[in-house]
Structure formats: C-alpha cells, structure tokens
Amino acid sequence: MWKSILNLAAVAATIDAAAVDIRDDYKGLVSSELLRNSIKTEALKEKALKLERFAYDSPTKNRVIGSEGHAATVKYITDTLKQFPDYYNVTTQEVPLNVGESANVTILGEATDAYAVGFAPSGSVSGNLAVVSNLGCEESDFPKNATGSIFLISRGTCVSGEKVLLAKKAGAKGVLIYNNIDGNLEGYSLQRVPEGDDYVPTAGISQGYGKGLIAVVNGGIPVPVVMSTTSRDIISLNVNVQTIDGDQENVIHVSGHSDSVTQGPGINDNGSGSVSLLEIAIQLTKFKVKNAVRFSWWTGEEIGLMGAEYYVKHLSAAEKNKIRLLLDFDMMASPNYAFQIYDGDGSAYNLTGPPGSAEAEAEFSHFFKNIAKQNHTEIEFDGRSDYGPFLEAGIAAGGIACGAEGIKTQEEFEMFGGAAGLAYDVNYHEDGDNANNLNYDAWIVMAQAIAHSTATYALSFDSLPPKNATAIRKRGEAQMFKYKQSASYLKMI
Numbered sequence: 001m002w003k004s005i006l007n008l009a010a011v012a013a014t015i016d017a018a019a020v021d022i023r024d025d026y027k028g029l030v031s032s033e034l035l036r037n038s039i040k041t042e043a044l045k046e047k048a049l050k051l052e053r054f055a056y057d058s059p060t061k062n063r064v065i066g067s068e069g070h071a072a073t074v075k076y077i078t079d080t081l082k083q084f085p086d087y088y089n090v091t092t093q094e095v096p097l098n099v100g101e102s103a104n105v106t107i108l109g110e111a112t113d114a115y116a117v118g119f120a121p122s123g124s125v126s127g128n129l130a131v132v133s134n135l136g137c138e139e140s141d142f143p144k145n146a147t148g149s150i151f152l153i154s155r156g157t158c159v160s161g162e163k164v165l166l167a168k169k170a171g172a173k174g175v176l177i178y179n180n181i182d183g184n185l186e187g188y189s190l191q192r193v194p195e196g197d198d199y200v201p202t203a204g205i206s207q208g209y210g211k212g213l214i215a216v217v218n219g220g221i222p223v224p225v226v227m228s229t230t231s232r233d234i235i236s237l238n239v240n241v242q243t244i245d246g247d248q249e250n251v252i253h254v255s256g257h258s259d260s261v262t263q264g265p266g267i268n269d270n271g272s273g274s275v276s277l278l279e280i281a282i283q284l285t286k287f288k289v290k291n292a293v294r295f296s297w298w299t300g301e302e303i304g305l306m307g308a309e310y311y312v313k314h315l316s317a318a319e320k321n322k323i324r325l326l327l328d329f330d331m332m333a334s335p336n337y338a339f340q341i342y343d344g345d346g347s348a349y350n351l352t353g354p355p356g357s358a359e360a361e362a363e364f365s366h367f368f369k370n371i372a373k374q375n376h377t378e379i380e381f382d383g384r385s386d387y388g389p390f391l392e393a394g395i396a397a398g399g400i401a402c403g404a405e406g407i408k409t410q411e412e413f414e415m416f417g418g419a420a421g422l423a424y425d426v427n428y429h430e431d432g433d434n435a436n437n438l439n440y441d442a443w444i445v446m447a448q449a450i451a452h453s454t455a456t457y458a459l460s461f462d463s464l465p466p467k468n469a470t471a472i473r474k475r476g477e478a479q480m481f482k483y484k485q486s487a488s489y490l491k492m493i
C-alpha cells in the first residue's frame with residue numbers, strides 16, 4: 001500500500017512538472033524531429049511570396065546587390081529575428097561592393113547595346129578592336145602588338161577579373177566581354193582576383209554581337225571602338241544571427257546567400273535557401289540548444305561569393321576555430337530537382353574538404369536514406385557557392401542543393417521523376433525564377449534536411465572529428481570514419 005501511495009505522489013509530481021513544461025516560456029531541448037516537424041510548406045511559401053513582392057514592387061524587379069529588392073530582403077530577415085532579443089544576437093556586417101552603372105559604347109561609329117559591369121573602373125577609352133583567342137584564361141590567348149586596343153574576350157571558365165588583368169598586361173586600354181551563352185550580359189560583374197582589382201574600363205555585349213565582331217576583325221577590317229563606363233561603390237550587408245544559448249566556443253554555422261542576379265527575383269536562387277534558414281531560425285526559438293547556432297545570409301554571392309569571402313577574410317584564427325562546421329544552402333526548390341549532397345568525402349569526385357566535411361555528407365545521406373526515405377545523389381565539392389571561402393580557410397563544410405543549369409540524366413529521372421534531358425531549373429538566372437516555378441514538394445524535404453542537420457549539430461558535435469583535427473586525413477580513413485558513424489546513426493532513428 002505505502003508503495004502505491006508513494007507512486008501516486010510521484011505521478012502527481014510528474015504531472016506538476018509536465019504542467020510547468022507546457023508554459024509558453026518553457027524551452028525544451030531541440031531535437032531533429034521536433035525542429036523538422038515545425039517546418040511547414042505554407043510558412044515557406046508565404047515567405048517566398050514576400051521575397052517575390054520585394055522584387056516585383058521595385059524598379060529593377062530583382063533582388064540583385066544594391067537594389068531595393070535586396071535591401072528589403074535583408075531588412076525583412078533582420079527585423080524578423082530582432083523580435084527574439086532574448087534568443088538571438090542579430091548583427092550586420094558591411095561589405096564594400098561595386099556595381100556597374102552605365103556603359104556607352106560606339107563601334108564602327110554606331111551606338112551599341114552594351115551593359116555596365118561591376119568592379120570595372122569608370123573611364124573613357126578608345127582604340128581598335130583586338131580579338132582574344134579561346135577564353136582569355138591564358139597569357140598565350142592574348143594578341144601580341146595590340147597595345148592601345150580594346151580587347152574582345154569571351155565570358156566563361158576562369159575568373160573574369162583574371163581575364164581583364166591579363167588583357168591589361170597585354171596592353172589593353174579597355175575590354176568588351178561577350179556572353180558565352182545566348183542573351184545579353186546585363187548585371188555582370190568582374191569577379192575579383194587575389195592580385196587586386198586594378199582593371200581597365202570594361203563593358204558587356206551579347207554573344208551574337210561578339211561573334212559578329214570577331215568575323216569582321218578576322219576579315220581584316222579595322223573596328224574602331226569608343227567606350228565610356230561608370231560604376232559605383234556600394235555597401236551591402238551580410239546578416240549574422242547567433243543563439244545566446246549554447247556553447248559559444250563550438251558553433252554550427254548555417255548559411256545561404258540573400259542576393260539574386262539581375263535577370264529576375266531569384267526565388268529558387270536563393271530565396272529558397274534564405275527563406276528556409278529564416279523559418280528554421282524562427283522555429284528554433286522554441287527550443288534550447290547545447291551548441292551555439294549561427295545563421296548567416298551572405299551578400300554578393302552572385303558576383304563571386306563576395307559576402308562570404310569578406311566574412312572569412314575578417315575572421316581571426318580564434319573565431320575560425322569556433323566554427324565546427326559550415327553548412328551552405330543554395331537552391332532548395334528547383335522545379336526538376338534532384339536531391340544533391342556536396343561530395344565532402346570525395347567518393348564521387350575525388351575532391352575532399354577539411355576534416356568534418358565527409359561526416360557532414362554522411363549526416364545528409366542518413367537524413368535522405370533513413371528519415372525522408374528519398375533517393376539522393378552527390379555533387380562535386382567544387383566551392384561554387386558560399387562554402388568555397390570556408391573550405392579554403394580549412395573549415396569543414398557541407399550542404400545540399402536541388403540543381404541549377406545542369407541536365408537531369410536518365411538515371412536521375414528514375415530516382416526523382418521529373419524530366420530527363422532537361423535542366424534541374426530551366427529558370428536558373430532567368431526572369432522566370434519566381435515563386436510560381438518552385439517545386440514545393442522538393443522544398444519541404446530540403447528544408448527538413450536543413451532542420452535535421454541544424455538540430456543534430458545544435459545538440460552534439462560527437463559525430464565530427466575532434467576539434468583541431470587539422471591534419472588532412474586520407475580518403476580511406478575518412479571512409480572508415482563515415483562507416484563507423486553511419487552504424488551509430490542507424491541506432492539513432
């Protein structure tokens with residue numbers, strides 16, 4: 001009898017505790033399941049439409065750096081998260097950037113359709129057109145004895161700033177870059193190179209016009225060019241938000257870019273990543289974390305990872321050491337999607353990341369295989385988005401994407417449906433990249449994958465190699481670590 005009385009007392013005590021637990025201000029520890037289940041398609045959609053409105057209500061109809069649409073996006077993110085002052089420290093970082101303003105180009109005495117280029121200096125120059133061979137990525141591509149000319153170079157492959165510096169070295173007074181795909185070169189920017197950005201005046205023209213000019217020059221006819229360009233310096237913002245709760249010495253850093261290209265509102269690229277992070281950041285405030293969680297929205301990704309690069313460049317060694325893993329999310333809702341994981345262990349593309357990158361890949365594989373029960377593929381860990389500068393700084397990185405201009409294979413069609421032989425996102429960097437053309441079924445899976453990884457690392461970094469495991473482990477060792485981890489993952493389901 002006494003025993004059961006005691007048990008009743010224990011039950012009563014439990015009920016009391018439970019009553020306390022459901023108070024509004026009570027915060028239980030986060031878990032993958034709790035955070036995942038708090039992410040709803042409707043909330044993502046509503047925010048995607050908001051970003052789309054920021055673009056369509058603005059004069060330039062996009063969210064490119066320096067535009068009203070981008071400023072509104074950044075303000076929306078910061079204002080939303082400032083509503084949780086007890087939970088997050090919200091800061092912005094000023095990133096100096098430059099955007100093209102005007103380009104007036106006269107060729108063979110006629111004014112032409114030319115486009116201003118970011119980071120090109122303002123100036124007026126003239127000279128005869130000289131054609132650069134191949135893609136202008138090698139010194140040998142540049143014509144000899146063409147000092148004082150305006151050089152005509154194809155866009156593509158190597159860093160555009162490198163091409164202009166090589167042109168300058170070969171004696172160019174100015175540069176015309178022609179598109180390497182159909183269409184004009186609106187909103188183009190020179191990507192910066194470590195050697196500096198002491199460029200010559202540069203403007204962009206369409207592929208068709210560029211090819212036509214090559215034919216004329218190759219026909220032996222001199223082509224006089226007069227060009228004047230202007231660009232302007234701007235300050236653009238990275239947004240950094242960190243939980244006040246959690247171990248501040250060990251940070252899971254979750255990020256994506258906030259800017260679009262000039263051509264359209266950029267709702268898949270990368271409104272989908274921006275909105276996923278924002279919604280997860282809002283839902284996370286319901287929970288306690290063990291490790292600090294940092295969210296970043298980078299500016300200037302589309303002109304060469306400028307925001308992320310600036311951020312990493314200004315981190316001290318001690319600050320770099322606090323970031324246990326950087327996760328990057330760019331394009332979460334491609335209409336003809338594939339679930340792609342960055343190949344952090346190099347098993348598919350033989351490009352590994354710093355220790356921890358292989359384990360991040362394994363964590364996402366675990367999510368798709370065992371939780372979402374979806375197929376997945378791997379994509380090359382090539383540094384093509386904001387995680388690039390982190391990899392270079394020796395910080396472990398990982399992430400997932402749904403695909404950009406790449407073409408879906410027959411094998412991927414069998415795995416994900418959609419259409420084989422068609423781009424993952426036919427609207428990639430086009431005006432059709434809006435909220436209408438997102439795949440919401442894919443997006444919710446992707447957003448829950450982000451929620452899973454955020455919650456998992458907010459709880460523990462035990463699945464990662466120990467801190468300061470700076471020695472690059474061999475492929476075989478990385479594989480073994482991944483194998484051991486996946487065995488323990490199976491127990492976690």
Ligand SMILES: [Zn+2]
Nearest residue numbers: 269270330331
């Ligand atoms: Zn992007």
